[in-house]
Amino acid sequence: MDIENQYDEIARCNRCGFCQVACPVFRATGHEAGVARGRIALLRALIEKRVEWDRQLEEPLFACLLCGACTANCFPAVATADLVLDARSEYLERVGRNRLHRLLFKHLLPHPRRLRLAARAAALGKRSGLSRVAAALGLLRIFGRDFPRAEQIVDRFPEQAFREQVKPGTIEGKGTLRIGYFVGCGTDLLFPDVARSTLALLCELGSTVEVLDNCCCGLPPLTYGDRAAARDLAAKNLPLVAGDRFDAIVTDCSSCAAFLKKYPTLFEPSDPLHKPAQACAERVCDLSQLLTSAGGTLPGGGLPADWREKPIVTYHDPCHASRGQGLVEEPREILRSIPGLEYRELPEADWCCGGAGSYAVAHYDLSQQVLQRKIDNVQRSGAEVLVTSCPACIVQLSHGIRKRGLAVRVCHLSELTNRQE
Ligand code: SF4
Ligand code: SF4
Numbered sequence: 468m469d470i471e472n473q474y475d476e477i478a479r480c481n482r483c484g485f486c487q488v489a490c491p492v493f494r495a496t497g498h499e500a501g502v503a504r505g506r507i508a509l510l511r512a513l514i515e516k517r518v519e520w521d522r523q524l525e526e527p528l529f530a531c532l533l534c535g536a537c538t539a540n541c542f543p544a545v546a547t548a549d550l551v552l553d554a555r556s557e558y559l560e561r562v563g564r565n566r567l568h569r570l571l572f573k574h575l576l577p578h579p580r581r582l583r584l585a586a587r588a589a590a591l592g593k594r595s596g597l598s599r600v601a602a603a604l605g606l607l608r609i610f611g612r613d614f615p616r617a618e619q620i621v622d623r624f625p626e627q628a629f630r631e632q633v634k635p636g637t638i639e640g641k642g643t644l645r646i647g648y649f650v651g652c653g654t655d656l657l658f659p660d661v662a663r664s665t666l667a668l669l670c671e672l673g674s675t676v677e678v679l680d681n682c683c684c685g686l687p688p689l690t691y692g693d694r695a696a697a698r699d700l701a702a703k704n705l706p707l708v709a710g711d712r713f714d715a716i717v718t719d720c721s722s723c724a725a726f727l728k729k730y731p732t733l734f735e736p737s738d739p740l741h742k743p744a745q746a747c748a749e750r751v752c753d754l755s756q757l758l759t760s761a762g763g764t765l766p767g768g769g770l771p772a773d774w775r776e777k778p779i780v781t782y783h784d785p786c787h788a789s790r791g792q793g794l795v796e797e798p799r800e801i802l803r804s805i806p807g808l809e810y811r812e813l814p815e816a817d818w819c820c821g822g823a824g825s826y827a828v829a830h831y832d833l834s835q836q837v838l839q840r841k842i843d844n845v846q847r848s849g850a851e852v853l854v855t856s857c858p859a860c861i862v863q864l865s866h867g868i869r870k871r872g873l874a875v876r877v878c879h880l881s882e883l884t885n886r887q888e
Contacts, residue, residue, distance in 0.1 A: 469553070469557065470510060470513065470514060470550070470553045470554045470557050471514055473510070473514075473550055473553060474511075474514055476545065476546065476550060477507055477510055477511050477514070477545075477550065478511075479543040479545050480503070480504060480507045480541075480543070480545050481542075481543065482504055482508075483504075483542070484502075484504055485540055485541060485542065486502055486503035486504055486537035486540055486541055486547070487502050487504070488540065489536040489537055489539065489540035490502045490503060490536060490537050491532060491534060491536065491818060491819045491821065491837045491840070492530060492531065492532060492833065492837065494840070495833060495836035495837050495839075495840075496833070496836070500527050501527075501530060501531075502537070503537035503538075503541065503545065503547040505527075506527065506528075506531060506547060506550075506551060507545065507547060507550065509524075509527055509528075510550055510551075510554055513554070520557070520558065520561040520562055521562060522562060524558055524562070525558070525562075528551060528554055528555055528558055529555065529691075529829070529830075530830055530833060531547075531548065531551045532786075532819050532821070532823040532826055532837070533548040533551065533552065533690060533786075533823065534548070534786040534790070534819035534823065535547075535548050535786060535790040535791070536786075536790070536817075536818070536819065538790075539790060552689065552690070552692060554692075555690075555691060555692025556692040556693070556694055557692075558692060559691075559692045559693060564693070565691075568688070568691055568693065571687075572687070572688040572691075572693055572696035572700075573696065573699075576652070576682060576683035576687065576688070576696075576700060577682050577683070577699065577700060577703055578682065579630065579652075579655070579680065579681070579682050582652060582656065582683075583628045583630070583631065583655075583656065586624060586628060586656040586657075587624075589621075589624060590623075590624030590625075590626075619866070620827055620828065620831075620862055620863065620866045621657065621862055622865060622866070622869065624656070624657065625656075625657070625658075625659050625660075627659065628655050628656050628659060629650060629654065629655045629658075629659035629662035629663065630650060630655055630678065630680075632659055632663070633662075633663070633666065633678055634678070635677075635678045635679060635680035636677065636678060637675050637676070637677045637678075638666070638670060638675070638676045638677075638678070639670075639674070639675060640669065640670040640671065640672065640673035640674055640675060640676050641670065641671055641674075642670075642671055642672040642673045642674055643672075643673075643674055644672055644673045644674060644714045644715055645673065645674060645675050645712065645713050645714045645715075646669050646672070646673035646675065646676045646677070646713060646714065646715050646716075646717055647676075647677050647679050647707070647708050647712070647713040647715070647716045647717070647750075648665065648666060648669055648676055648677065648678050648679060648717055648718070649679050649681050649684070649704075649708075649716055649717065649718040649723060649727065649751075650662060650678065650679060650681060650718070651684065651718055651719070651720030651722070651723040651858060652683050653720060653857075653858025653859055653861075653862070654719055654720055654858050657858055657861075657862065658858055658861065658879065660882065661719060661858070661861075661879040661881055661882055662719070664879070664881040664882045664884070665717075665719040665754060665879075665881040666678065668754070668758070668881055668884060669717060669757075672757065672761055677712075677713070679707050679708070680707065681704045681707055682700055682703050682704060683700050684700065684701070684704065684722075684723040684726045684727055685697035685698070685699075685700035685701045685704075685726060685733070686722055686723065686725075686726040686824065687824055687825060688700065689726070690823075690824055690825075694733070697733060698733045698734070701730050701733050701734075701740070701744065702740055704747075705730070705740060705743045705744060705747060706743075708747050708750070709743050709746070709747075710746075711746075713750055714750070715750055715751075715752045715757060716747060716750045716751045716752065717751075717752045717753075717754055717757050718751070718752075718753065718754065719754040719856065719879065719880075719881050720856075720857055720858055721753055721755075721785045721787045721788035721791065721792065721794070721856045721857045722785065722787040722791075722824065722857050722859060724751055724752070724753035724754075724787070724788075724792060725753075725787035725788070725791030725792050726787075727747060727748065727751040728748045728751050728792065729748070730744035730745075730747055730748050731744045731745045731748050753788065753792055753794055753797075753856070754856065754880065754881055755788070755794055755797040755798045755801060755856055755880060756792075756794060756797055758797075758801050758880075758884060759797040759800055759801060770805070770807050770808060770883070774852075775851065776807070777807060777808060777809050778808055778809070778851045778852050779808075779809050779811050779848075779849055779850045779851050779852070780802060780808045780809065780810055780811070780850060780851070780852040780853075780854060780883070781810070781811050781812065781813040781816075781845070781848050781850035781852070781853055781854070782798055782799060782802060782810075782812075782813060782816060782853075782854050782855065783813060783816060783820060783841070783845075783853060783854070783855040783860060783864060784798075784816050784817040784855075785855055785856055785857035785859075785860045786817070786819050786823070787857060788856055788857065789817045790817070795817075798854070798856060798880055801880060801884060802854060802880075802883070805883060805884065808852070808883075811848055811849065811850055812848075813844055813845065813848050813850065813853075814844045814847055814848060815840070815841075815844050816844075818840060818841060818844070819837060819841075820837070820838055820841045820860050820863045820864055820867070821833070821834035821835065821836070821837030821838040821841070821863060822834070822838075822857075822859040822860050822862060822863030822864075823859070824859050825859075827859075827862075827863050827866075834863070835867075838863060838864075838866070838867045839867075841864065841867065842864075842867040842868065842870075842871050842873070845864075845867075845868070845873070845875060846871070846873060850875060851874070851875060851876065852875065852876045852877075852878055852883070853868070853875050853876070853877045853878070854877075854878050854879070854880055854883055855877070855878075855879065855880070856879060856880045858879075861877055861878075861879060864877045865877045
């Protein structure tokens with residue numbers, strides 16, 4: 468929606484400042500421009516034409532994590548993240564698009580195979596040390612000011628992506644559900660072991676499991692304000708899950724799950740894709756939802772043999788699981804049901820880790836400041852295993868743990884629930 472049409476929503480902010488305590492960016496920087504109240508004041512000034520639409524807006528508009536913590540701490544529940552997204556869309560229209568984003572959103576994200584080739588090139592660069600050399604020479608700055616330092620966030624790339632190991636197609640399972648497995652880009656490219664664990668779980672619960680040949684869900688372009696690119700990606704995915712072929716469309720990426728549930732908002736009710744988007748959203752299931760609804764004893768299980776007896780395990784809430792989908796109890800219930808571990812609650816478990824998709828790459832320093840608080844809490848908890856359910860969080864948390872030199876394993880929920888040898 469045009470930001471001009473959001474004046475009433477913006478006017479609901481009473482400037483109380485309660486959002487300050489909840490905003491990770493404000494708590495890291497102490498700058499009013501970084502908190503919901505400051506961002507809303509900027510949007511009001513833009514609508515009232517007291518501020519021009521120009522490149523200087525890029526930092527204040529794009530440095531929001533879209534974590535939604537402000538809204539959860541705001542009496543009138545002003546939807547700041549949605550307002551910021553609308554303002555980003557308008558920024559792209561009025562000020563211009565980033566050429567690298569256009570290339571990524573139009574020519575890479577719609578094509579999983581091209582994306583895998585790009586990941587392989589990145590892996591090669593990392594293994595050969597070329598990317599470090601390029602970073603040292605400043606050649607990676609074309610990807611953004613912070614990219615040369617952000618390159619270290621991903622420790623290593625696997626030899627093969629998940630869908631190179633397991634080709635898209637249907638697998639017979641032991642359960643009763645017809646499941647479509649929506650493979651998120653992060654899981655596919657960076658965490659094939661997580662995907663294999665998920666697939667094993669799904670095969671226990673499903674009569675058939677189809678590993679979908681889906682492309683990116685569309686969330687990355689949307690977070691950069693590119694609604695048209697997000698719509699194009701959704702339009703490419705919807706035919707794969709059309710009709711009633713699946714009882715559940717499951718994903719182990721909480722960010723994908725949250726966004727797939729929002730597909731209907733991408734299409735006007737008069738758009739022929741609105742109904743398929745609604746049908747898709749109704750069947751989408753975050754893995755933790757599916758596992759909880761399965762009830763009783765979870766399939767698989769058993770902790771790795773080389774782990775200490777009764778390890779202390781804690782859980783980090785991805786923003787797209789807790790605030791995005793209201794999934795707070797589900798992952799905890801699953802963890803508590805796994806024998807042989809001690810579950811311990813993480814202080815401020817739903818505090819954003821600073822990963823926020825590609826935020827950690829585009830705003831490396833700020834994302835690291837946000838991450839410090841999370842890692843402090845992990846250290847305070849005494850946990851030996853940190854579990855979560857979003858690949859971007861796994862990357863960011865693992866980076867923080869490595870930098871701090873802690874002996875903490877970072878795992879996806881599915882790895883702990885159904886470990887693959
Ligand atoms: S966004 Fe909400 S919490 Fe923040 S100042 Fe406005 S009304 Fe208060
Ligand atoms: S969405 Fe998160 S980062 Fe953005 S203003 Fe709200 S609390 Fe701060």
